[in-house]
Amino acid sequence: MPVGAYLRVNKLLTSLDEHLRAHVPDNLSSLISTIAAASIDIRRTLPTSLGMTAGVNTSGEKQARADVYANEKFATSLIGTGKAAEVASEEMADALQGEGSIHVAMDPLDGSSNISTNNPLGSIFGFYSSKLPCSGEHLVGAAYVTYGPMLTLTFATDGPVQTFAAVEGDGAPVFTLLEDNIHIPLRPEVFGLGGQRKDWIEPVERFVETLEGRGMKLRYGGTFVGDYNQVLRYGGIFGYPALKSKPKGKLRILYEAAPMAYITAHADGASSDGTQDILTLRPSTLAQPTPLYLGSESLVREVEALIARR
Ligand code: AHG
Ligand code: MN
Ligand code: MN
Numbered sequence: 001m002p003v004g005a006y007l008r009v010n011k012l013l014t015s016l017d018e019h020l021r022a023h024v025p026d027n028l029s030s031l032i033s034t035i036a037a038a039s040i041d042i043r044r045t046l047p048t049s050l051g052m053t054a055g056v057n058t059s060g061e062k063q064a065r066a067d068v069y070a071n072e073k074f075a076t077s078l079i080g081t082g083k084a085a086e087v088a089s090e091e092m093a094d095a096l097q098g099e100g101s102i103h104v105a106m107d108p109l110d111g112s113s114n115i116s117t118n119n120p121l122g123s124i125f126g127f128y129s130s131k132l133p134c135s136g137e138h139l140v141g142a143a144y145v146t147y148g149p150m151l152t153l154t155f156a157t158d159g160p161v162q163t164f165a166a167v168e169g170d171g172a173p174v175f176t177l178l179e180d181n182i183h184i185p186l187r188p189e190v191f192g193l194g195g196q197r198k199d200w201i202e203p204v205e206r207f208v209e210t211l212e213g214r215g216m217k218l219r220y221g222g223t224f225v226g227d228y229n230q231v232l233r234y235g236g237i238f239g240y241p242a243l244k245s246k247p248k249g250k251l252r253i254l255y256e257a258a259p260m261a262y263i264t265a266h267a268d269g270a271s272s273d274g275t276q277d278i279l280t281l282r283p284s285t286l287a288q289p290t291p292l293y294l295g296s297e298s299l300v301r302e303v304e305a306l307i308a309r310r
Pocket of ligand 2: 110
């Protein structure tokens with residue numbers, strides 16, 4: 001059902017705050033509503049926070065001004081809730097300490113290179129019950145923001161995956177239920193893999209050729225959040241594979257891979273590093289990367305089988 005009709009039909013639309021009060025424990029609820037509020041501000045600042053800083057993050061990647069702004073905004077407001085035991089970030093060497101019970105790991109801005117081209121990008125959050133770094137088995141929730149044609153917040157705690165959209169009103173935008181109980185469609189339609197095709201390990205290259213042979217369509221915009229968001233709705237697979245030049249891949253377990261694997265699992269999808277479920281990986285450092293395949297279970301199992309036979 002088109003979004004507009006959906007919003008009109010459901011006159012008693014659930015706002016994010018109503019949903020959180022009714023269904024989500026207080027500590028997670030406070031962190032998620034803080035993320036929603038901060039994302040409105042971050043979206044507003046994107047046009048005036050272009051360009052790079054002189055800094056690099058712990059993965060050795062150049063920091064955009066927007067990376068630093070988003071990190072500062074999310075980290076201080078999350079610690080300020082009093083619900084976070086710590087906030088670890090792709091953009092910080094060490095976690096900020098707090099007095100709460102939830103260990104938050106975040107990629108404050110995923111795909112900042114897409115700002116100047118106005119392509120969808122996002123922010124990713126994992127809510128862990130154990131000191132970081134730790135396995136995705138300690139996740140008690142995960143969320144991601146998409147800065148696209150709509151500003152949306154997609155998350156799961158211990159139940160289904162929901163998406164709320166920021167709807168402009170008289171005052172501040174209100175995050176309103178857009179999609180409830182999201183399940184990855186069984187029939188996969190789209191695929192997108194990062195890195196360069198010539199750099200993918202050989203089983204992945206063979207796998208992608210079979211996808212095109214089955215009529216699946218390439219949908220790749222260059223950001224994990226923007227590309228994954230399409231897989232969640234159309235069915236298919238997103239990957240940042242093991243590369244010949246980077247056998248461990250690029251995306252970080254704690255900040256990116258595990259939170260999105262948690263959401264995928266709650267949408268009846270699957271995740272893998274090529275041999276095991278992303279959620280079972282045990283990172284020894286905060287920024288440890290992993291090869292990553294996420295989406296329709298049948299496709300994830302296929303790529304695992306091809307890698308196992310290499
Ligand atoms: P970030 O901006 O947080 O570093 O993430 C960028 C990531 C991810 O969004 C995307 O999937 C990947 O970089 C694309 O990498 P390549 O440009 O190497 O393909
Ligand atoms: Mn990222
Ligand atoms: Mn980032």
